Amino acid sequence: MLNIGVGRRVAMRSALAICAGLTLCCSPAKSAPPAGAAPAPQQLWGDMKPVVSVKELMRDMIDPIADNIFDAIAIVDTPHGTVQHVPKTDEDWDKIRIGAVTLAEGAYLLKVQRPFAPAGDDKTKSPVQGEELTPTQVQAKVEKDPVLWNAKIEALRNVGLEVMEIVRTKKVDELWDASDNLDAACENCHVAFWYPGEGKFLKGLDNKLEGLFGKDAPRPDRSRAR
Numbered sequence: 001m002l003n004i005g006v007g008r009r010v011a012m013r014s015a016l017a018i019c020a021g022l023t024l025c026c027s028p029a030k031s032a033p034p035a036g037a038a039p040a041p042q043q044l045w046g047d048m049k050p051v052v053s054v055k056e057l058m059r060d061m062i063d064p065i066a067d068n069i070f071d072a073i074a075i076v077d078t079p080h081g082t083v084q085h086v087p088k089t090d091e092d093w094d095k096i097r098i099g100a101v102t103l104a105e106g107a108y109l110l111k112v113q114r115p116f117a118p119a120g121d122d123k124t125k126s127p128v129q130g131e132e133l134t135p136t137q138v139q140a141k142v143e144k145d146p147v148l149w150n151a152k153i154e155a156l157r158n159v160g161l162e163v164m165e166i167v168r169t170k171k172v173d174e175l176w177d178a179s180d181n182l183d184a185a186c187e188n189c190h191v192a193f194w195y196p197g198e199g200k201f202l203k204g205l206d207n208k209l210e211g212l213f214g215k216d217a218p219r220p221d222r223s224r225a226r
Contacts, residue, residue: 050114055121055135057114062106062156068099069163069182073175086172096175097167103182104160110153115139132195141193152189159185 052060072092074085087093117135126132133141142149159182166174 048112050109050112053115053118053121053135054110054138055117057106057109061109062103065099065102065106066182066186068095069103069159069175070179072096072099073172073179086175087170093167093170096163100160100163100167102160104157104164107153107157107160110156111150116142126195131197133193138193148192152185152192155185155188156182 050057072087072095076083076085087096115135116139122134122136124132124134159178162181163175163178166178
């Protein structure tokens, strides 16, 4: 009886080995990726989560770094005449490049959904009633028209890309146009989402100046210290 039991166990083991071999032979083979195919992109381990509000992001990152571009060129009146300030050294161009890269990359942080202002901040800075929207009103405008919001972000990013190319070629003359483009990108977004009333006022003032003094009449300074 002992010998028969051992024989059965040996027979069962042999049968299991044969079945395993058949299973491996019959299993579909995994197809190899085509030669030269790029590896599948790795997925991020989590969604991007904002740390600060739009208002804080602009105040503490985008607005200060934009000064690397705005301040790179200037015309200064001195007692000895007009002096033009332009980048001359490698350090000057490095500072502009840092501004351009940070602006181009940082602009896309505005695409990450975040509150417009920090908690508890729902005040305007302008003393003129209705000139400047509250953070809650701005948030509502962004949610109502996210396509326009994204278009303004792309316009800001494009200026960063433009300045990156200028740094590569070191074409000083093109910095003047880039600075104007940056000012326009900022102001157009602000008028669309922050203080739309001022846009109408400035447009009306432009029309009056043009009617009184012609198209070459000096325009008001549209920069706003916030």
